[in-house]
Amino acid sequence: MKARLEDSLLDVALAGFGAVSEALYPESDCGAPSHRDADMVARARSWFLTLPPESRRLLLALFASMELLGAGFAPALGRFSRLSAARRLRVVERLRASPIAPLKFLGDALKQSTSMIYLSHPAVLAHLGVYKSCDHPGAGLVPVRADALRSAPGATS
Amino acid sequence: MIAGLEDVRSGYDVDCDVVVVGSGPGGAVAAANFAEAGLRTIVVEAGPVVRPEDMTRAAPLFLARYYWEGGLRMVAGDAPGPAMGGRCVGGSSVVNSAIMLKLPQWVREIWSREDGLGPLLDGAELDRAFERVFRACRVAPTPLAVMGRRNEIVQRALSHQRVPNGPLPRAVHGCEGCADCITGCHEGRKQSVDRSHLREPAERGAIDVMTCSHVDRVDLRGGRAVGVSGHVVDPVTWRRGGRFRVRAKRVVLAAGAAHTPVILLRSGISGRGLVGGTLTAHISVGAFAIMDEVVDPWVGATQGWGAISPDIRGLKYEALWAAPSLIGVNWGGVGEPWLRELGDMKHAAVVALVYRANAWGRVRVGLGGGPRLSLRVPTADVHTLMRGLKVAVDGFLGVGARYVSAGMTGVPERFGTPREAEALLDRRIRPRQVKMTFNHLFGSCRISADPRRGPVGLDGGVRGVDGVYVMDGALFPSGSAVNPQATIMALSDVLSRRLAGLAA
Numbered sequence: 186m187k188a189r190l191e192d193s194l195l196d197v198a199l200a201g202f203g204a205v206s207e208a209l210y211p212e213s214d215c216g217a218p219s220h221r222d223a224d225m226v227a228r229a230r231s232w233f234l235t236l237p238p239e240s241r242r243l244l245l246a247l248f249a250s251m252e253l254l255g256a257g258f259a260p261a262l263g264r265f266s267r268l269s270a271a272r273r274l275r276v277v278e279r280l281r282a283s284p285i286a287p288l289k290f291l292g293d294a295l296k297q298s299t300s301m302i303y304l305s306h307p308a309v310l311a312h313l314g315v316y317k318s319c320d321h322p323g324a325g326l327v328p329v330r331a332d333a334l335r336s337a338p339g340a341t342s
Numbered sequence: 343m344i345a346g347l348e349d350v351r352s353g354y355d356v357d358c359d360v361v362v363v364g365s366g367p368g369g370a371v372a373a374a375n376f377a378e379a380g381l382r383t384i385v386v387e388a389g390p391v392v393r394p395e396d397m398t399r400a401a402p403l404f405l406a407r408y409y410w411e412g413g414l415r416m417v418a419g420d421a422p423g424p425a426m427g428g429r430c431v432g433g434s435s436v437v438n439s440a441i442m443l444k445l446p447q448w449v450r451e452i453w454s455r456e457d458g459l460g461p462l463l464d465g466a467e468l469d470r471a472f473e474r475v476f477r478a479c480r481v482a483p484t485p486l487a488v489m490g491r492r493n494e495i496v497q498r499a500l501s502h503q504r505v506p507n508g509p510l511p512r513a514v515h516g517c518e519g520c521a522d523c524i525t526g527c528h529e530g531r532k533q534s535v536d537r538s539h540l541r542e543p544a545e546r547g548a549i550d551v552m553t554c555s556h557v558d559r560v561d562l563r564g565g566r567a568v569g570v571s572g573h574v575v576d577p578v579t580w581r582r583g584g585r586f587r588v589r590a591k592r593v594v595l596a597a598g599a600a601h602t603p604v605i606l607l608r609s610g611i612s613g614r615g616l617v618g619g620t621l622t623a624h625i626s627v628g629a630f631a632i633m634d635e636v637v638d639p640w641v642g643a644t645q646g647w648g649a650i651s652p653d654i655r656g657l658k659y660e661a662l663w664a665a666p667s668l669i670g671v672n673w674g675g676v677g678e679p680w681l682r683e684l685g686d687m688k689h690a691a692v693v694a695l696v697y698r699a700n701a702w703g704r705v706r707v708g709l710g711g712g713p714r715l716s717l718r719v720p721t722a723d724v725h726t727l728m729r730g731l732k733v734a735v736d737g738f739l740g741v742g743a744r745y746v747s748a749g750m751t752g753v754p755e756r757f758g759t760p761r762e763a764e765a766l767l768d769r770r771i772r773p774r775q776v777k778m779t780f781n782h783l784f785g786s787c788r789i790s791a792d793p794r795r796g797p798v799g800l801d802g803g804v805r806g807v808d809g810v811y812v813m814d815g816a817l818f819p820s821g822s823a824v825n826p827q828a829t830i831m832a833l834s835d836v837l838s839r840r841l842a843g844l845a846a
Contacts, residue, residue, distance in 0.1 A: 209676050217681035235406040238580050239710050240414045274677045281676070282751075286774055289751075290422065297671040301402045305667035313666055314688045315640045317399075318490075319518040321528050326399045333641045334488055334519045 195233065198245040201252030202229045204266035205295050208273035210303050216312060223306040225299070232302060247294055344391060344431065344544050344551040350574050353584020354552070358384040361570055361590040363557050363605065366433020367830045368814035369596030370535035371475065372838035376594075377548035379842035384588050385540070385551045386570060388597075389430035390577040397526040401665035404525040407577065408437065410600070411712075417623070417780045418716040419703060421724075421773035425623070425715060425780040427598060431553055432536030434598070435827060438781075439523045439645035440512040440532050441660070442481045443824035444472050445832070448655070449698075457819040458791025461800055462836060467846045471835035475828060479513035479533040488519030490642020495633060495691040496661035499737030500649045507649035510660060513538070513827075514643075521663045523644035535831070555586055558711075560593050560609040560810055567593040567809035570605075592841070594802075596814040596834065599783040600713040603705045603816060606787065606797075611807055613797025617787055618705035620796070624782040624821050625699045625719055628662060629731055630673070631691045631738035631746045639663050639690050656698030656823045657730045663692060672749040672777055689744075693734050696782065698821035699723035705786045717780065719773040727776070728766045735763040749777045782826050784818035795819075802837035813837050 203226045210220035233241050255262040265273060280292025303309055310327050318333035359381040362373045369385060376383040389408065390396075398404050405413030410429045417425045428434040445468075454460040462468065475481075484493075486509070500507040513533040523532065530537060543549040557572040569590050574583030595602045603618035611617060640663065648660035663669060666687060673687070674680045703717030735746045735757050745756040746763070752775045757763040787804070789812070790796030796819065798804055802811040813834040815826050822829045839846055 210681065211678055213678045213681050215678070215682045215685075217684055232402045232406060235403055236412040236414070237406075239712065240406075240412040243414065277676055293672075296676055300671040300673075301667045303667075304670045305400050305402055305665065309684075310666065313684060314638070315666065316638070317520050317522070318488075318641050319520040319529065321397065321399055321520065321522060327640075333638075334490060 194245050194249055195230070197252050198233070198248035199226050199230055200264070200266050201248035202226060202299065204252065204273055205248070205277065206299050206303070208270045208277060209296065209299055211270060218306065218308040218312055220303070222308050223303050225302055228302050228306065244298060247291070247298070251295065343547060345553060346391065347554045347574075347576060350552055350554055350586065351576070351583040353574060353586050355587045355589075356384060357589045358382040359590060360592040360594060361386060361588040362594045362596055363570060364433060364595070364597035364601070364814065365431050365536065365540060365551060366428070366596060366598060366814065367435050367535050367827050368834040369594070370432065370539040371831045371834040372594050372596060372813045373549050374539040374543055375835065375838040375844060376842050377543040379844050381842060383549045384590070385549060386555045386557055386572070386588060387431050387551060387553050388556045388575070389428070390553050391536070392430045392432070392436055392526055394528040394530070397528045399522065399525060399665060401525050401667045408526070415600075415715075417703070418714070419718055421719045421776060421778050423778040423780055425600070425783055427600065427781070431540070431551060432534040435513070435534035436526060436536060437524055438827065440514050440534070441510050441645055441648075441825040442476060442479060442513050442828040443511065445829040446823050449823050453819045457789065457795060459789065459800070459819065462833070467836055468832055470846065471832040472828060474835060475831040479538045480515040481511050481513050482515070483509040483511050484514070484517065484643045484646035485509075488517045488643045489646050490519055491635070491637045492639040492663060492691045493642050493646040493661045495631070495637060495738075495741065496659075496693050497647050498741040499631070499691075499693065499734065500659060502740035503733050503737040505649045505659065505733065505737070506652060507647060507659070510645055510648045512643075512645075517643055519642045521640055521642060521644045524664045524668065552586070552588070554583070557597070557605055558608060560605065560611070561587070562609065562807060565807055567591065567807060569593065592809050592811065594811045594813050594838070596812075598814055599786045599816040600705060600715060602812055602814055603786040604707050604713045606804065607707050608711065611804060611810070613787070613805060616797040620785045620788045621703045621705050621715065621717065621783065622785040622818075622820055623699075623701055623717055623780040624696045625701055625723065625727060626694055626696045626779045626781065627727060627731060627748060627776055628692055628694045629734040629738065629746055629748055631743040632686050632689045633691060633743055634689070635742075636688050637691050638688055639692065651730055651733075654697075654726055654730050656821065657727070658696045658824060659730075659734060660694050660696065661692070662694040674747070691738065695727060695730050695734060696825075697723065697727045697730065698823040699727070715783070719778070721772060724771060724773045724776055725769060728771060732763055732766045735766065736760045739763070751775045782821070784815040784822070784826060785820060787812045787816040788819050789817040790819060801840065811837070811841065
């Protein structure tokens with residue numbers, strides 16, 4: 186029973202995560218990968234399931250309440266994921282700009298947690314131009330240039 | 343021996359002379375000293391060993407596995423912010439930037455004056471402890487060869503403002519400048535305490551390290567410690583394993599400023615309300631500069647360059663980098679405009695400001711039994727921090743930054759000129775407008791000669807019980823003004839050598 190409830194919460198939270206991601210990381214002509222390119226929902230699922238239970242529940246509650254709360258207060262609005270992407274973006278922008286501390290905190294948490302997932306995808310790192318001076322077990326995530334430090338000037342104070 | 347999950351999964355019941363709870367900087371030094379004195383020593387660590395093959399540059403996954411609360415721990419209060427700490431063998435020394443600075447003389451004097459720590463701090467004993475710690479951790483200034491452009495720009499910006507600066511001394515030997523400190527040094531160049539203090543005695547059997555073991559409480563009988571008990575947790579599935587008990591007449595708590603008081607409180611030891619009641623922290627903010635030139639900030643030592651402010655006592659500047667998925671989460675706005683700005687990241691240089699604020703709060707036992715942290719940050723201290731931030735912003739602008747951002751609300755999102763940055767000096771700025779972090783926590787079990795100020799006496803012993811000691815950052819009477827690892831290790835060295843009867 187408990188496991189089924191947790192699975193349902195995960196599904197709703199991932200719907201909320203996907204809805205926020207689609208609004209914040211849209212298709213664009215600037216060359217940046219979109220939410221789809223960055224495989225946001227599948228990677229969020231993996232992240233959620235890696236987190237310790239207390240932190241996982243906190244994040245699931247964050248995204249599940251984002252997905253459902255609008256419908257709870259105003260049934261005409263429906264679930265967050267049913268709003269247009271432009272409207273979802275405005276909601277997050279308004280939350281982040283809110284003078285009410287808990288709402289601002291909520292908006293920042295949505296942006297920060299989705300950014301963590303977006304900015305760790307290899308395609309996004311490639312778009313940023315990230316490379317490293319040495320190898321790492323995370324090989325494949327970013328390219329390694331052995332001469333990276335030699336080509337950078339050293340500090341000279 | 344280092345006992346992994348399979349060795350401990352079903353639980354255990356063992357005896358020793360001293361049990362050390364926590365394998366971070368304080369616990370590792372203490373355990374090494376007890377072993378040197380010939381005491382049978384067991385270290386109980388909540389986290390697992392981080393092997394090079396466990397490390398990943400996918401920062402969210404690394405944090406989820408090896409940081410407390412998956413890297414999402416928050417400090418509540420008037421300026422809520424994250425407080426990250428390592429949860430693995432070696433503790434935070436495995437996941438920090440390895441900066442090692444001695445406790446400043448002026449802080450020593452405050453601690454001696456206010457809490458009577460003269461017998462610990464005034465002689466040569468603490469200096470010798472610092473020397474031992476620095477030697478064991480191979481501390482040296484960051485070599486110029488691994489600075490990269492990001493550290494160099496911070497150096498230029500600080501010099502522009504006439505702030506004396508230099509390479510930061512770090513516990514790293516043979517740094518390769520990969521800027522991966524926060525997700526683990528896979529080549530083992532960082533001299534984290536699992537490497538510098540635990541490995542050798544564990545290999546020769548002088549110390550046993552029991553991993554994946556969460557201590558629930560100190561076991562007491564008639565006001566005396568008789569050991570600790572707790573439960574095993576699988577670090578991958580988070581499922582509970584068996585229960586464990588470690589029987590010992592001496593219990594040394596070194597679980598950090600968040601967990602040490604919680605273990606005491608769960609054991610019914612409140613120190614007349616003082617345990618957990620004097621939490622303090624350094625407050626930190628960052629300034630993000632976007633330069634015209636390509637910086638490639640992902641290359642070069644994570645925190646290679648820094649400065650102690652000559653004008654603001656207790657303020658430190660340090661160059662900073664971390665994975666984009668950590669450092670970029672507060673970057674700019676949202677949506678397509680933000681995606682367009684992402685290309686600027688290769689032009690970024692970042693300086694972090696760390697300030698010994700007069701911020702005080704409390705550690706309580708949370709609903710799940712873990713720590714619940716809260717702090718009040720005085721507005722006046724935030725204004726002082728903003729003065730320091732203005733210096734950093736002006737420095738970046740003075741060496742050609744296109745703009746600098748501090749990620750704050752209520753002030754312009756970007757400063758393009760020093761005049762615009764004067765908004766930082768607005769006396770109406772309030773703590774909640776500033777995106778602060780609290781990665782240096784201390785003071786939750788203060789050491790003091792005065793029993794009204796701290797629950798821990800000058801021998802490190804918790805008052806009111808026999809055989810329970812604290813040897814970590816929870817001891818600090820107030821902020822150390824510099825990165826605390828070296829001071830945690832040196833204080834632990836002094837206290838544990840005295841307890842073990844070793845020559846100081």
